Amino acid sequence: MRRVKTIFSVIASQSRLEILKILNAKGSMSYSELKQQTGFRSKKESGKFAYHLRKLLKQNLIAQNKAEKKYMLTSLGRLVLTAAKQIEEQALIESGRLYVRTSSQKMEEFDPSKITQSLVKEAGVPLEIAQRVASEAESRIYKFQTSFLTASLIRELVNSILIEQGHEQYWRMLTRVGMPVYDVSEILEKAGSSQKAQEDVVYYTAGKVFSEYLIQSRLPPDVADAHLNGEIHIPWTFTWELKPETVVVDFEVVRNMDIGLKLPSLPREDVKDLFKLIYALSREVSSEIYVRNAFENIKDDFLGALKQLSLALPSYLNSPMITLEIEEPDGEVLEAFVKYSLETPIPKVSLALSKNGDLTSRILDGGNPVVLNGDGGATLNGMYYDEKKPLNILLHGVSINLPRMAMESHKDEVYFRAKVAMLLDTIVNALNYRLKSLTMHIRGGLLPSLNSLLEREPPAYMRMSVNMTGLEEAIGLLQPTSKEKVIYKKKVIETVKEHIIEKFDGPVFVSLISDDGGTRLAQLDLEGKGRGRVKIALKDGYSQGYRITLNTTKEMMSEIEELAKVLDGGMNIEVRADMAHFSSTMDKVRAIPHFRLTAKMGVCTRCGWNNPLHIEKCRHCGGPVVATR
Numbered sequence: 351m352r353r354v355k356t357i358f359s360v361i362a363s364q365s366r367l368e369i370l371k372i373l374n375a376k377g378s379m380s381y382s383e384l385k386q387q388t389g390f391r392s393k394k395e396s397g398k399f400a401y402h403l404r405k406l407l408k409q410n411l412i413a414q415n416k417a418e419k420k421y422m423l424t425s426l427g428r429l430v431l432t433a434a435k436q437i438e439e440q441a442l443i444e445s446g447r448l449y450v451r452t453s454s455q456k457m458e459e460f461d462p463s464k465i466t467q468s469l470v471k472e473a474g475v476p477l478e479i480a481q482r483v484a485s486e487a488e489s490r491i492y493k494f495q496t497s498f499l500t501a502s503l504i505r506e507l508v509n510s511i512l513i514e515q516g517h518e519q520y521w522r523m524l525t526r527v528g529m530p531v532y533d534v535s536e537i538l539e540k541a542g543s544s545q546k547a548q549e550d551v552v553y554y555t556a557g558k559v560f561s562e563y564l565i566q567s568r569l570p571p572d573v574a575d576a577h578l579n580g581e582i583h584i585p586w587t588f589t590w591e592l593k594p595e596t597v598v599v600d601f602e603v604v605r606n607m608d609i610g611l612k613l614p615s616l617p618r619e620d621v622k623d624l625f626k627l628i629y630a631l632s633r634e635v636s637s638e639i640y641v642r643n644a645f646e647n648i649k650d651d652f653l654g655a656l657k658q659l660s661l662a663l664p665s666y667l668n669s670p671m672i673t674l675e676i677e678e679p680d681g682e683v684l685e686a687f688v689k690y691s692l693e694t695p696i697p698k699v700s701l702a703l704s705k706n707g708d709l710t711s712r713i714l715d716g717g718n719p720v721v722l723n724g725d726g727g728a729t730l731n732g733m734y735y736d737e738k739k740p741l742n743i744l745l746h747g748v749s750i751n752l753p754r755m756a757m758e759s760h761k762d763e764v765y766f767r768a769k770v771a772m773l774l775d776t777i778v779n780a781l782n783y784r785l786k787s788l789t790m791h792i793r794g795g796l797l798p799s800l801n802s803l804l805e806r807e808p809p810a811y812m813r814m815s816v817n818m819t820g821l822e823e824a825i826g827l828l829q830p831t832s833k834e835k836v837i838y839k840k841k842v843i844e845t846v847k848e849h850i851i852e853k854f855d856g857p858v859f860v861s862l863i864s865d866d867g868g869t870r871l872a873q874l875d876l877e878g879k880g881r882g883r884v885k886i887a888l889k890d891g892y893s894q895g896y897r898i899t900l901n902t903t904k905e906m907m908s909e910i911e912e913l914a915k916v917l918d919g920g921m922n923i924e925v926r927a928d929m930a931h932f933s934s935t936m937d938k939v940r941a942i943p944h945f946r947l948t949a950k951m952g953v954c955t956r957c958g959w960n961n962p963l964h965i966e967k968c969r970h971c972g973g974p975v976v977a978t979r
């Protein structure tokens with residue numbers, strides 16, 4: 351124990367303990383840096399400092415790296431420091447007072463007045479109520495048989511007192527947003543199989559916090575309640591408040607605008623401006639960037655351009671799709687597109703083509719969906735935009751749970767529409783909230799490129815939409831005759847249109863598009879008591895648009911045509927084709943105004959590359975190919 355005795359005597363000095371702490375916190379340091387940091391400033395203190403350093407060196411608590419002439423903590427030094435900390439903590443506990451581990455990783459003596467302060471500061475609780483809650487919390491804390499409190503434990507306690515005493519509005523401001531430890535561990539465990547595991551883990555956990563922040567603390571209470579009980583669905587809560595879903599941009603108009611982006615080294619000259627625009631916007635848009643009038647600039651070596659543009663996208667999960675509009679592509683361009691789709695693990699750049707152009711089944715071979723447009727334009731995700739505006743910011747808005755409304759209306763179609771109309775006040779509150787907070791974020795610098803584009807003339811166009819989730823299932827519940835079916839669908843769309851335009855001050859439209867609500871709403875209805883009347887395959891959830899195949903009936907085809915005339919916000923129409931029946935499928939959909947053309951494809955389970963289904967071994971790595979949905 352002689353060694354222990356010596357070490358204790360060495361660290362019995364405040365100055366020497368301080369040197370250990372600094373080296374532990376800041377890493378290795380030169381003689382003069384360390385001297386400066388420990389507060390031995392003047393020349394005459396040099397001798398003292400050197401003396402302390404020698405003592406520590408002699409006991410191997412610190413060491414000197416000879417090459418760099420820097421001092422650092424040894425393992426023994428670290429052990430001694432840790433022991434010193436533990437002794438200090440335990441001594442505090444034994445003193446009988448209460449200590450709190452704060453969120454800034456410090457220990458502080460418990461002080462109930464801090465509860466009062468944070469109630470007033472964080473949530474604007476009136477002082478009198480704050481003091482009452484704090485003293486209740488204090489008396490409960492003293493009953494705990496624990497010597498260690500954490501700040502989050504105290505917060506939980508205070509929050510439960512707020513709820514007990516009926517102060518829900520303050521609880522909404524004070525509650526913590528985050529995740530249970532179990533959920534975080536689970537995400538980490540599952541992430542291993544993903545290609546971009548690091549980015550995805552961070553993106554996903556951060557997204558959870560923002561979702562909870564939005565629903566618990568930010569949304570108007572009637573909106574939050576309607577979302578939670580499943581009458582409506584706020585889509586993509588990760589980013590709903592932070593970014594718009596879809597942006598349509600006319601490249602010719604915006605290409606020379608300064609969007610304040612400095613990139614260190616840019617790829618090919620002809621792709622440069624478009625690369626910059628996509629780089630900037632892809633960080634500010636969640637679902638799709640649809641670019642018009644860019645093709646002329648990049649058509650030489652189109653394959654190279656597509657690959658370059660892929661590099662502009664952020665690497666995290668759910669980065670947006672890029673859709674390039676090309677009116678009349680030639681065979682060479684389409685060939686380059688197919689090649690790009692085959693040679694890129696997750697191809698994120700797609701095309702919007704004229705549906706009357708020359709197309710062959712070869713376009714399906716890469717498995718990358720394209721949008722085919724008639725007179726009016728739709729984006730890949732089926733949203734409509736105003737062609738006269740150089741920048742359209744399309745907010746996918748709020749989904750209505752139509753089957754829920756139908757279940758509660760006793761097969762009475764008029765009552766059903768009345769119930770839907772009654773929900774629109776809440777939806778208008780949601781739309782207003784979103785418009786306000788998104789505008790604030792754009793002006794406030796969270797979306798700098800959209801901000802600089804919005805400041806230009808002519809002004810951009812921000813439009814909202816209300817999404818008719820489960821239209822098919824809802825009308826089914828009303829048990830219409832086959833003639834009534836389309837009429838009922840059109841009527842409920844018209845009802846929403848009429849009322850929403852009246853109530854919402856701004857451009858608002860009605861759409862039938864895909865978001866993440868179809869499954870959630872169906873799940874909630876299945877779990878709800880007495881609501882199991884909707885027969886749905888849960889993996890697909892409620893319908894959000896149409897999928898056309900060679901087997902789709904004539905009646906369905908004419909229904910889609912009819913609905914396309916009344917839905918003015920957007921419509922999700924997917925056409926599933928295979929190479930063998932390409933031309934007959936295209937003949938069948940000639941009258942449909944626009945659609946997303948997709949192919950039945952397989953994906954390699956080893957490397958993630960797309961492969962045509964008829965191939966058993968991956969064209970890239972030879973791994974097993976399985977069908978995608």
Ligand SMILES: [Zn+2]
Nearest residue numbers: 954957968971
């Ligand atoms: Zn493979």
